[in-house]
Amino acid sequence: MAQLYFYYSAMNAGKSTSLLQSSYNYNERGMRTLIFTAEIDNRFAQGKVSSRIGLSAQALLFTPITNMAEIIKNENSIQKVHCVLIDECQFLTKQQVEELCDIVDNVDIPVLCYGLRTDFSGELFAGSQYLLAWADKLVELKTVCYCGRKANKVLRVGSDGIPMYEGAQVDIGGNEKYISVCRKHYTEAIEQAKLMGQGLIPKVPIGFN
Numbered sequence: 001m002a003q004l005y006f007y008y009s010a011m012n013a014g015k016s017t018s019l020l021q022s023s024y025n026y027n028e029r030g031m032r033t034l035i036f037t038a039e040i041d042n043r044f045a046q047g048k049v050s051s052r053i054g055l056s057a058q059a060l061l062f063t064p065i066t067n068m069a070e071i072i073k074n075e076n077s078i079q080k081v082h083c084v085l086i087d088e089c090q091f092l093t094k095q096q097v098e099e100l101c102d103i104v105d106n107v108d109i110p111v112l113c114y115g116l117r118t119d120f121s122g123e124l125f126a127g128s129q130y131l132l133a134w135a136d137k138l139v140e141l142k143t144v145c146y147c148g149r150k151a152n153k154v155l156r157v158g159s160d161g162i163p164m165y166e167g168a169q170v171d172i173g174g175n176e177k178y179i180s181v182c183r184k185h186y187t188e189a190i191e192q193a194k195l196m197g198q199g200l201i202p203k204v205p206i207g208f209n
């Protein structure tokens, strides 16, 4: 029986590396994988999953209107697909997570989803919400805050070095950076940023050293 997996983390936890390693393991055994990534992510080449340690693989792109079930079923009818791997799965819609459940349950192909649990304001992404609700296996890819605690939040830091506490959920490719931190240091950083925004304390870039 195939299963639906959700590998989730804050940023920088090696999600893409883990995805590429899993795909490699299948390919090494002569098994075919399909890799998807969100079209929104233009940090690297389009249609490609790349990891920070230099691995990469071609990927199909998905947008909110992509019919995941149709593409996977079609590919599987051309040549047997043994595993589907999805990067940036937080950008899946509810409908697309339902389609992936259909693939697992009715076509019996395992689906491995990799993505973020929450955005920079601590809210669940839609894809993550339904994967948390419906996946057979939830696996946390851990990363640490500068203080050594487990990082479970993401700070979005502007080009001025000040954490952002407002703005669109999706803003990949801007000048901002994302920093993985623990809950305590997330809350502290946001409180400081709000006081800076109100002019109550001087604007000092966030420093984790």
Ligand SMILES: [Zn+2]
Residues within 6 Å of the ligand: 145, 146, 147, 148, 149, 181, 182, 183, 184, 185
């Ligand atoms: Zn911390």
